[in-house]
Amino acid sequence: MSGESFMRVSTRQIQKLNTRKKIIETAYKVFSEKGFSVPSSVIAKEAGVSHGSIFAHFPTMNDLLISLLADFGDKMGVSLHVLAKKCDSVEDLLKEHLKVLIEYETFYSRLISEKNRLPDEAKNTFAIIQSTVAFHFSTVIEREIEKGTVKKLPIHMLFNTWLGLVHYYLLNKDFFSDSNESVIKMYGSELLSTYLNLIKNERKV
Amino acid sequence: MKTCIACGMPMEDISDFAANDPSKDYCVHCSRPDGEMQSFEEKKENLTKFIIRTQGFNESVARKIAEDMMRKLPAWKEYFD
DSSP states (O other), X not given: OOHHHHHHHHHHHHHHHHHHHHHHHHHHHHHHHHOXXXXXXXXXXXXXXXXXXXXXXXXXXXXXXXXXXXXXXXXXXXXXXXXXXXXXXXXXXXXXXXXXXXXXXXXXXXXXXXXXXXXXXXXXXXXXXXXXXXXXXXXXXXXHHHHTSBOOOOXXXXXXXHHHHHHHHHHTHHHHOSSSSOHHHHHHHHHHHHHXXXXXXXXXX | OEEOTTTXXXXXXXXXXXXXXXXXXXXXXXXXXXXXXXXXXXXXXXXXXXXXXXXXXXXXXXHHHHHHHHXXXXXXXXXXX
């Protein structure tokens, strides 16, 4: 292959990748705002690509959703991993978890509220994201249980209680706020201090 | 940054790598005590147990999620073809 035609091929490939990226980014925004049942024509219009172009990259809406969720899971996983590595206490770790949730709050809220209507593969991607959180959570909390600073309760109950609390506020945002402000920004510190009070052992004086 | 071929974990510090060896492509959690990488069945079993212990899921659901996690990783590609 001559240098010139090689350049042409790679330019075309780059364009293809850019279009794919644009579709995924737009779908992320549109799904966040309007939910996962938005028709592909809306995403095409918003992304400024032809309707056919979406099908060329993603034969079904399901394919688009799976790619988007895998992408989202990777991003959230890396953010969490980088932040969680330097945390020695459950308090620091959960603060970082809240920071990551604020970053992805609109999409994440949509995901937890519509999860049960999504195909199995998409549901499992959600479980994989939570497993990354659970990995860091269990590492830190097991250390604290051993030191006696956290009550000796089953790890899965400690983890699910935290998620249950945070998800309740995310799912019922309309009850807790009348503005567009992040519900985690508004209530995160109260959720965290209450949770820590529940799970921590009383300090012996 | 390298990521573990067997579980996808990003590996930054030397202690993240199997046997503290940065030339390895898999992490400390995916290796056996002798430093070799765990087999497909071992990894699936360990991931399933991990999901149950940390998230309390039903066993067969946890096993399915463990398989879905592994499906996307280069180390286990041949098991899903």
